[in-house]
Amino acid sequence: MMENAQKNPGAANLTDIPGFLLLGGGVPVKAGTAVIGAIGVAGAPGGNLDAQCADPVLEENAEMIK
Numbered sequence: 001m002m003e004n005a006q007k008n009p010g011a012a013n014l015t016d017i018p019g020f021l022l023l024g025g026g027v028p029v030k031a032g033t034a035v036i037g038a039i040g041v042a043g044a045p046g047g048n049l050d051a052q053c054a055d056p057v058l059e060e061n062a063e064m065i066k
Contacts, residue, residue: 025050029058031065 005011005022014022024047029037039057041050058065 024048027051027054027058029065036065 005014014020025041025044026047027039027041027050028035029039039054041054044050044053
């Protein structure tokens, strides 16, 4: 969402919504194509690295998420 908001001029006002913060580090949890949750990850020096921590966890547990 953060990347799309940065690329889309029509989404520029998303940063002005009170209580709404766009940061990297969130990874969606999907069952097929449906988003059923998310994992928030923090601590690495960048959202892309945070996601690299969460992705293996989702892969390891893919059988439980169907």
